[in-house]
Amino acid sequence: MTAVGAIMWIAAFPVISIYAVFINEVLLGLIALPSKVVSARPGAKTTLLIPAHNEAAGIASTIARVRLVLPSGSRILVVADNCSDATAEIARANGCEVIERFDLERRGKGFALDFGRAHLASDPPDCVIILDADCIPDEGTIESLSGSALYYMRPVQAVNLMRAGPDSGPIVQISNFAFMIKNLVRQRGLVRAGGPAMLTGTGMAFPWAIFEGLSLASSNIVEDLAVTVELTRNGVRPLLVESGRVWSNAATAQDTLTQRTRWEHGFIGTAIKHALPSLAAGIKNGQLASFRLGLHLLVPPLALLFSVGFLLVTTLFVLSALGATAMPAVVLGALMSTSLLLLLIAWWRDGRDLLSFRAISRIPLYVLWKIPVYLKLVKGAETEWVRTKRPD
Known part of the structure; x- marks a missing residue:
């Protein structure tokens, strides 16, 4: 393996791993959990x-x-x-x-x-x-x-x-x-x-x-x-x-962007602080829940996940066209395609009442719409509890 190939794998591995976690969660989440109906306890306050x-x-x-x-x-x-x-x-x-x-x-x-x-x-x-x-x-x-x-x-x-x-x-x-x-x-x-x-x-x-x-x-x-x-x-x-x-x-749309800015800044800040410690605690203590929590926190919000994936896979394909190994790009591209397929299945099963078929074509614009959220994160995360305006 050439030095350039090694660098490409090193750059791709974290993103490949994150997509693997995302695919695992979505695949396991396509079917409803078995439910046990538990009635309220008589006299409970x-x-x-x-x-x-x-x-x-x-x-x-x-x-x-x-x-x-x-x-x-x-x-x-x-x-x-x-x-x-x-x-x-x-x-x-x-x-x-x-x-x-x-x-x-x-x-x-x-x-x-x-x-x-x-x-x-x-x-x-x-x-x-x-x-x-x-x-x-x-x-x-x-x-x-x-x-x-x-x-x-x-x-x-x-x-x-x-x-x-x-x-x-x-x-x-x-x-x-x-x-x-x-x-x-x-x-x-x-x-x-x-x-x-x-x-x-x-x-x-x-x-x-x-x-x-x-x-x-x-x-x-x-x-x-x-x-x-x-x-x-x-x-x-x-x-x-x-x-x-x-x-x-x-x-x-504007107030949704404000709301998502607060939520996603808070999530990313907490993930940076707690993802790796949760993974480490899970491994050290044999605690599956902590380990899975750490993996979950590694996955960024959807728009950021696919923005990073698209930029990286494009760079990797350009390098492969210049003579470097194509395998990192192929692996990442396959995982991104699998993720999109699973999201389409999830939409068909659970999301058609929330997202019309016509609106799906606007997803690239949605990703662009979210870019200011992540640019603001570079300047400093949102920290205020502000009421989100909603229509009646």
Whole structure:
């Protein structure tokens, strides 16, 4: 092997490995997980904890729709966090218990959840379900989450999806499809391979005995991901309740870009910090869940994954045309093609309601649309908890 060939393999190997992990997760996630229906425990006390920051425009609608599927005896606690609008007043007027928090130095959803937990500690529920203030659970989801969390005595996560409006353009549809691949298809694959369900910040339930010990008080904008890492390292593997669904209305294209910027910057920052340590901990301790979590964190968001893959495979093919070995380019190209085929199958099985056939042709534009997200990451990651504007 020539020196140039060796350099090509060294450059290609990390990306080839990441695509192999992605293919493994998607392939394992194409089929629904076997489900065991666990009913809510008779007499169990469940609290829906809703952190809300300037949600006056939609909090009444959320509460009304949640009440339609809320089991009797359940409690709703809204944490109005650093609000400059009427969120607290509207939530109270709609029959919710509300506490308000004002602390401009300690801002973020994690601090809001910690504040709510401190309030609950005097009369703790058996189960706490965290729900975003713009998120609606399907009928039966609250019972499934509470029942599963208390039956298994583990954190559990519902499938968290975005619902596009009738006027949503192809960019928003593609973004929602990518969200589904992450929160449904890859979740299934990760759990089936022995990894933890990734907590997504909403539609997640905790037995109080676990919730009271979580490290919540932080400004981390992906506090759910940090909690997943913490729990898995401590030997507590969150579970996926696939029968549970929680939905949020998709934002406009511009607001979706803002939202994805925060999420993906937070994910990439956490992945850089925790992926390799999780892998190492899994190998050292013989802990499959930590090992699989580390592999999962190595895979970047879809647009970045395929942008890096396309740039690298193009470079490798150019070098092979100049006389270098073609094998690195062939292997990477084959893995990218396999990934695209699996995504097409996943779309056919689970994504046709989210992404129209006509919108598929706009995927290259979606990748270009995401480039500013990654350019901003070079300048500095987003760290603020900012409410995403959504249509009614």
